[in-house]
Amino acid sequence: MLAYIEKIKEISRRLLQEGNVDMVIGFRRGTVPMMNEPCFVKTPEDVDNLVWDSNCGINLANYLTNRQEKIGIVAKGCDSRNIVTHIIENKIKRDQLVIIGVPCKGMIDRHKIQAMFETEIEHVTELDDKITIKGVGFEKTLEKKDVLQDNCALCIHRNPVIHDELVGDLVDEQKNIDRYKDIRNIETLSPEEKWRYFDNLLSACIRCYACRNACPLCYCPTCFVDESRPQWVGKSIDPIDIRTFHFLRAYHCAGRCTDCGSCERACPMGIKVRLFTKKLEKDCLELFDWEAGMTLEKRPPLDTYRPDDPDDFIK
Amino acid sequence: MGIEPGRLHFSWISSAESTKFVDVVNDVTAGVKALGPNKTFLKTEAKVA
Numbered sequence: 001m002l003a004y005i006e007k008i009k010e011i012s013r014r015l016l017q018e019g020n021v022d023m024v025i026g027f028r029r030g031t032v033p034m035m036n037e038p039c040f041v042k043t044p045e046d047v048d049n050l051v052w053d054s055n056c057g058i059n060l061a062n063y064l065t066n067r068q069e070k071i072g073i074v075a076k077g078c079d080s081r082n083i084v085t086h087i088i089e090n091k092i093k094r095d096q097l098v099i100i101g102v103p104c105k106g107m108i109d110r111h112k113i114q115a116m117f118e119t120e121i122e123h124v125t126e127l128d129d130k131i132t133i134k135g136v137g138f139e140k141t142l143e144k145k146d147v148l149q150d151n152c153a154l155c156i157h158r159n160p161v162i163h164d165e166l167v168g169d170l171v172d173e174q175k176n177i178d179r180y181k182d183i184r185n186i187e188t189l190s191p192e193e194k195w196r197y198f199d200n201l202l203s204a205c206i207r208c209y210a211c212r213n214a215c216p217l218c219y220c221p222t223c224f225v226d227e228s229r230p231q232w233v234g235k236s237i238d239p240i241d242i243r244t245f246h247f248l249r250a251y252h253c254a255g256r257c258t259d260c261g262s263c264e265r266a267c268p269m270g271i272k273v274r275l276f277t278k279k280l281e282k283d284c285l286e287l288f289d290w291e292a293g294m295t296l297e298k299r300p301p302l303d304t305y306r307p308d309d310p311d312d313f314i315k
Numbered sequence: 316m317g318i319e320p321g322r323l324h325f326s327w328i329s330s331a332e333s334t335k336f337v338d339v340v341n342d343v344t345a346g347v348k349a350l351g352p353n354k355t356f357l358k359t360e361a362k363v364a
């Protein structure tokens with residue numbers, strides 16, 4: 001990690017000094033533990049603010065939408081896939097970007113870790129694969145692999161798929177991962193059981209939209225939930241309105257979601273919102289052999305037509 | 316998401332296929348009538364508009 005930080009700083013400093021980019025988007029330490037925040041570095045002097053550790057779960061592609069500057073951007077595997085998606089969707093141009101690729105070994109789950117302790121966590125440090133948590137009257141060391149974000153534990157694209165610079169050697173990709181066990185379980189439920197399942201899943205949602213705001217795909221100038229003429233969905237926390245919001249948002253991410261986990265990470269209520277997008281991700285893989293953001297060369301399933309597209313559901 | 320499969324139908328009907336259109340509409344209404352009113356995906360009262 002330390003080597004990564006030095007390399008990120010070195011590359012960023014060089015890019016800014018040589019005037020190749022107007023800014024570098026990376027992470028700086030957050031004001032609370034486990035919450036590094038996005039940071040726009042515009043001068044070589046400010047490069048020292050940049051950090052890298054296992055708390056960089058936010059997807060930085062979210063900050064590229066419609067930018068006109070030349071930008072250096074720090075990108076782990078999932079960020080790089082969302083950058084590809086952004087380029088495909090004309091939200092940024094490839095030649096505006098210098099992508100600083102970070103081979104990733106997963107981010108830690110702040111919800112999971114906080115749930116292990118009764119009182120507030122004040123310091124989190126890491127050394128190799130050990131995470132040390134400190135607060136008033138306690139200190140505990142955890143194995144990083146036990147507290148990974150769910151999406152990172154299942155990740156099969158840890159290395160950036162697109163990059164101009166690389167801050168370290170590529171890491172081994174995880175093999176033989178069963179990515180969709182939870183989704184298959186939901187698929188076997190009856191309609192009534194599904195209804196109850198999603199009622200429970202969403203019962204804590206306060207409709208703060210943190211999940212949407214953290215998602216690089218949710219860049220529409222006016223989101224359907226904010227529209228009032230026409231008003232597509234009620235703005236209340238009525239369970240039906242909440243359910244409508246989540247299902248529709250997931251559909252808007254179909255064939256685009258990279259399972260970066262930003263949405264789930266952002267949720268203050270710890271709701272597993274990826275269960276929605278993952279179902280569509282699974283369908284895209286099974287029906288269209290598609291994984292989002294893997295290449296600039298292919299158009300996504302939603303804007304291509306093939307005569308042999310599956311259509312059994314149409315009568 | 317927990318909606319009965321018979322409640323949702325997809326069909327591809329050309330503007331020239333009037334008889335198919337009639338058949339499909341009849342099938343859909345008959346199917347949905349058989350299921351009865353939708354009891355789940357329903358706002359019981361408008362709490363806030």
Ligand code: SF4
Binds near residue numbers: 264
């Ligand atoms: S829906 Fe969630 S997991 Fe998918 S791209 Fe958006 S933030 Fe990432």
Ligand code: SF4
Binds near residue numbers: 204210211271273
């Ligand atoms: S972040 Fe969580 S609480 Fe907020 S709208 Fe999304 S799911 Fe609901």
